[in-house]
């Protein structure tokens with residue numbers, strides 16, 4: 413059974429919740445699967461032009477040029493081998509080829525793994541305005557629902573209003589937040605946060621940081637300091653470092669991820685604003701070029717608009733009209 417048939421079968425079952433993904437990825441689906449369909453309707457059998465157009469559709473959905481070229485080459489070889497010339501079959505082969513590598517890996521656990529002995533510390537980084545603070549609120553909401561004790565730390569002392577923004581979320585979520593003075597050293601706020609977490613048996617500490625352009629060296633180095641002071645208080649902290657990327661920035665997100673990866677150990681990526689982009693292929697580009705797992709995706713501005721990344725749900729939502 414091809415992958416699309418498998419996914420249709422899987423998500424036809426009522427217990428498989430896919431609605432939020434499907435809705436959030438509407439723009440991406442329209443861009444990708446509708447274009448594939450239109451293309452297959454214009455050709456009776458495939459030829460070189462067909463593959464060129466297919467490649468263009470892939471690139472336009474932001475899977476990254478190298479991933480697009482590699483995929484098309486694989487599809488071309490496979491279609492020759494199997495003597496497939498029917499455009500619709502080629503499209504199915506394309507989807508299979510794009511995803512078979514990832515699908516083979518099986519279900520990957522993206523949830524935060526909690527320490528048993530000490531608080532788990534999660535540091536959230538990224539460039540300006542990508543959705544770090546909102547994602548933190550969403551993550552806090554998620555783990556509060558699982559009865560975890562959560563503490564927020566406002567280590568963005570740089571942007572006016574940032575502390576207040578996190579404090580407003582904290583109030584709404586009914587969790588405590590550790591803050592410092594505006595313009596004070598973010599590392600010292602981070603230190604106060606983990607110290608308090610240790611004293612109060614907190615399960616999860618989420619540390620918000622200022623948006624920083626990957627080209628600003630001093631700000632990038634500041635992340636190292638924040639990490640060092642936290643590790644002094646809790647062994648191995650931060651246990652998770654999530655880079656937040658705005659899906660609407662397209663390939664620039666890959667550039668950001670590469671730069672952050674150079675200066676700090678990232679354990680995961682959160683892709684936000686998937687609901688606002690037609691270029692949902694960015695997830696594949698990130699996975700292909702960086703090898704860092706996409707752990708969560710943001711599908712809106714509300715507290716519950718965060719979903720664990722799940723390959724099957726993603727593929728289904730990108731490729732299948734219900």
Ligand SMILES: Nc1nc2c(ncn2[C@@H]2O[C@H](COP(=O)(O)OP(=O)(O)OP(=O)(O)O)[C@@H](O)[C@H]2O)c(=O)[nH]1
Pocket residue numbers: 538539540541542543544545546547568571574621622623624684685686687688709710711712713717
């Ligand atoms: N549609 C949509 N909007 C989002 C999502 N995540 C965040 N936003 C919006 O993006 C804007 C910026 O979000 P913030 O959380 O303040 O971003 P930030 O990275 O903390 O910004 P700085 O602290 O200034 O660097 C806000 O208007 C959010 O509501 C998402 O998944 N979907």
Ligand SMILES: [Mg+2]
Pocket residue numbers: 544545546568574620621623
């Ligand atoms: Mg922020």
